[in-house]
Structure formats: structure tokens, C-alpha cells
Amino acid sequence: MSEQSGGHGTLADIGTPTGEMVVVEDLRRTYGSGDTAVHALRGVSFNVPRGELVALRGRSGSGKTTVLNLVGGLDTPDGGRIILDGTDLAGLGDDDLLALRRDRIGFVFQSFGLIPILTAAENVGVPLRLRKVPAREREARVGLLLSLVGLSDHADQRPGELSGGQQQRVAIARALANNPALIIADEPTGQLDADTGLTVMDLLRAVVRSESVTALVATHDTQLLALADRVLELRDGRIVEDV
Ligand SMILES: Nc1ncnc2c1ncn2[C@@H]1O[C@H](COP(=O)(O)OP(=O)(O)OP(=O)(O)O)[C@@H](O)[C@H]1O
Numbered sequence: 001m002s003e004q005s006g007g008h009g010t011l012a013d014i015g016t017p018t019g020e021m022v023v024v025e026d027l028r029r030t031y032g033s034g035d036t037a038v039h040a041l042r043g044v045s046f047n048v049p050r051g052e053l054v055a056l057r058g059r060s061g062s063g064k065t066t067v068l069n070l071v072g073g074l075d076t077p078d079g080g081r082i083i084l085d086g087t088d089l090a091g092l093g094d095d096d097l098l099a100l101r102r103d104r105i106g107f108v109f110q111s112f113g114l115i116p117i118l119t120a121a122e123n124v125g126v127p128l129r130l131r132k133v134p135a136r137e138r139e140a141r142v143g144l145l146l147s148l149v150g151l152s153d154h155a156d157q158r159p160g161e162l163s164g165g166q167q168q169r170v171a172i173a174r175a176l177a178n179n180p181a182l183i184i185a186d187e188p189t190g191q192l193d194a195d196t197g198l199t200v201m202d203l204l205r206a207v208v209r210s211e212s213v214t215a216l217v218a219t220h221d222t223q224l225l226a227l228a229d230r231v232l233e234l235r236d237g238r239i240v241e242d243v
Pocket residue numbers: 031032038039040058059060061062063064065066067
């Protein structure tokens with residue numbers, strides 16, 4: 001009997017193209033201890049199917065950023081497990097976790113996180129430099145990514161010379177640089193006005209389709225929620241709704 005025929009939803013199935021990109025089981029995270037302990041996550045379970053854009057909503061303090069940090073390998077849980085693209089994060093050492101973050105995850109933050117002294121093109125090229133991609137290949141890929149986000153004409157501008165929406169589009173291009181399996185975005189439209197936020201969200205939605213990437217996005221933005229394939233609601237460290 002082959003490993004794959006071991007039954008429905010077994011670990012052997014997770015790495016297949018039709019499986020789940022993210023499997024989160026009974027995730028727990030407590031900050032601090034004793035009287036001041038904050039139980040940020042009290043047993044969170046959910047799946048993110050491959051190729052979908054899943055939104056995580058919930059009030060401030062409900063645990064959204066904590067979930068994203070754990071799934072992205074930026075923090076470790078106190079209990080439960082996370083399987084990302086078939087890999088159990090608990091089984092990885094620091095170097096493997098670093099490589100997984102660099103090669104398989106693209107991060108997008110509310111505050112864009114661009115390097116001010118680098119041009120848009122140079123910012124998009126940073127993850128490629130870290131992977132030591134040769135200059136010519138890097139320039140070609142950066143050109144493609146900037147055109148994907150509609151910023152070919154702004155390649156040489158620095159973040160301070162770009163609007164907020166343009167900066168977030170640069171950040172999305174950078175997040176896609178290494179062909180990640182998963183994009184993790186924490187309030188990507190939080191600093192943008194409604195119209196610009198919608199443009200950025202439309203772009204995220206479009207790249208999830210065109211680049212066959214999966215996205216997990218924390219947001220309060222109702223326009224963004226409407227673009228999600230699925231919405232998970234967090235309340236006090238638990239999932240209360242899965243639409
Ligand atoms: N480093 C930390 N130390 C102590 N408590 C923390 C820490 N990070 C988060 N918390 C607490 O954990 C809970 C969940 O925080 P988290 O940032 O995950 O919520 P959130 O839903 O992302 O909120 P927001 O929408 O405001 O970003 C909150 O009560 C928060 O105060």
C-alpha cells in the first residue's frame with residue numbers, strides 16, 4: 001500500500017497539490033505568566049486550502065497578529081501545531097525555519113516595511129539578492145514583478161517619493177519575488193484610504209489567482225473581506241466563525 005492511500009486527510013495527503021497549504025491545529029499562545037498572563041490564543045484550528053485567499057477578522061487584540069506570526073514562523077506556539085505546505089514547523093531548526101520564511105513565505109505588513117534608501121526596483125530585488133540570484137536574472141524578475149503590480153514607470157523612485165498605495169504595491173511585488181507558496185499579510189490596507197485600499201486588495205486578489213499563490217490576510221476592512229474566499233473570525237483567542 002502506498003503512503004498516499006493511507007486514508008482521508010492524513011498527513012501524507014497534505015503535501016499534494018490538492019491538499020491544504022496551511023493546517024493549524026489547537027494553537028495556543030500565552031504571553032507572560034502568572035497574574036499578568038495574556039492568553040492570546042486558546043486553541044485555534046483552521047485550514048487554508050491551496051490557492052485561496054483566506055481572511056482573518058476580529059477586534060483589536062483578538063489574536064490575529066499572533067496567528068500570523070506563528071504561521072509565518074516568526075514566533076513559536078505554546079501548544080498545537082502548524083503544518084505549512086506539508087512541513088510541520090515544530091520539526092524545523094532555526095536555519096530551516098529561516099530558509100522556509102525566506103523561500104516559501106512572502107510577508108506584507110501594514111506599514112509596508114520598505115527600505116527608504118533603496119528604489120522600488122531595489123526593494124523588490126532584496127529577497128533575490130538574499131538568495132544570491134545572478135544580477136541579470138534578478139533584474140528580469142524585478143521588471144516582471146513591477147509590471148505585475150503596475151509600477152514599471154516608478155522603478156527608480158524611493159519609497160518616500162511614492163504614494164502609500166504604490167508603496168504597498170512595491171511590498172506586494174517584493175513578497176512575490178521568491179515565488180512563495182504563501183503570502184501572509186497583516187492589515188495590508190490599514191494605512192490606506194478606502195479607494196487605495198480597494199486597489200491594493202484587488203491586486204492581492206488578482207495575484208493570488210495569476211501567481212497560484214495562497215494568502216492569509218488579517219483585516220478589519222469590509223471591502224477586503226468581500227474579496228476573500230473564506231473569512232475566519234477570531235474572538236478572544238478562538239475561532240468563532242468560519243464562513
Ligand atoms: N509581545 C506581547 N506581549 C504581551 N502581550 C502581547 C504581546 N503581543 C500581543 N499581546 C497580547 O495578545 C493579545 C492578542 O494580540 P494580537 O496582536 O495578536 O491581536 P490582533 O487581533 O492582531 O490586534 P490588532 O488588530 O490590534 O493588531 C492582545 O491582548 C495583546 O495585547
